[in-house]
Amino acid sequence: MAAKSVLCRFSSPKRAIFQQGPLSIARLSNSSGKGKSPSNDTLFTPLILPLKEYKNETTELTRARLLYQSRKRGMLENGLLLSSFAAKHLDEFNEKQLSLYDKLINEPTNDWDIYYWITGAQPTPEYLDNEVMKMLKEFVKNENRTSRLTQPDL
Structure with a gap:
């Protein structure tokens, strides 16, 4: 099973995807066990995590x-x-x-x-x-x- 793309998801209803860019890993595995370089169409879409709330902080x-x-x-x-x-x-x-x-x-x-x-x-x-x-x-x-x-x- 060849890995075609990777999507990083942190579910948070308050945040949205803010950018897309090239995947920053060197190799992806495919079914033959050999590494495969990611192509330009492989995207990593980071999401922003919600801020931790500090209640009653002076x-x-x-x-x-x-x-x-x-x-x-x-x-x-x-x-x-x-x-x-x-x-x-x-x-x-x-x-x-x-x-x-x-x-x-x-x-x-x-x-x-x-x-x-x-x-x-x-x-x-x-x-x-x-x-x-x-x-x-x-x-x-x-x-x-x-x-x-x-x-x-x-």
């Missing part, structure tokens, strides 16, 4: 959680960029901005998507194109050439 606790989550990303590049951004801006954010930042760093299931959006390599999805994303994109440009080789101290 604003200060939200800031602390987001600072920690900004530091502990799945890839070093995002950890450096997001932790530096969070250290600089989280204390200034109001509750709406904190919510937008929480959505930005916690809803997408692929860290590479976040990286490509904030660096401008790919267009930002409409639902994430907001004031916090604009601030983050401006921060990533690093026009003052600030060193960001390590995460800021806590």
Whole structure:
């Protein structure tokens, strides 16, 4: 039985498919047991998982959680960029901005998507194109050439 396509589904009535792109695995098995390279028509359609709700969380606790989550990303590049951004801006954010930042760093299931959006390599999805994303994109440009080789101290 040849595998022709792979579809990743996380059922959530609140979310919809936000992009399609090439399948990112090297080989698919077919009935003969030999590997088969995926063709261009093989698509992976990631879905966005619903945000975990933190009930009765104070604003200060939200800031602390987001600072920690900004530091502990799945890839070093995002950890450096997001932790530096969070250290600089989280204390200034109001509750709406904190919510937008929480959505930005916690809803997408692929860290590479976040990286490509904030660096401008790919267009930002409409639902994430907001004031916090604009601030983050401006921060990533690093026009003052600030060193960001390590995460800021806590």
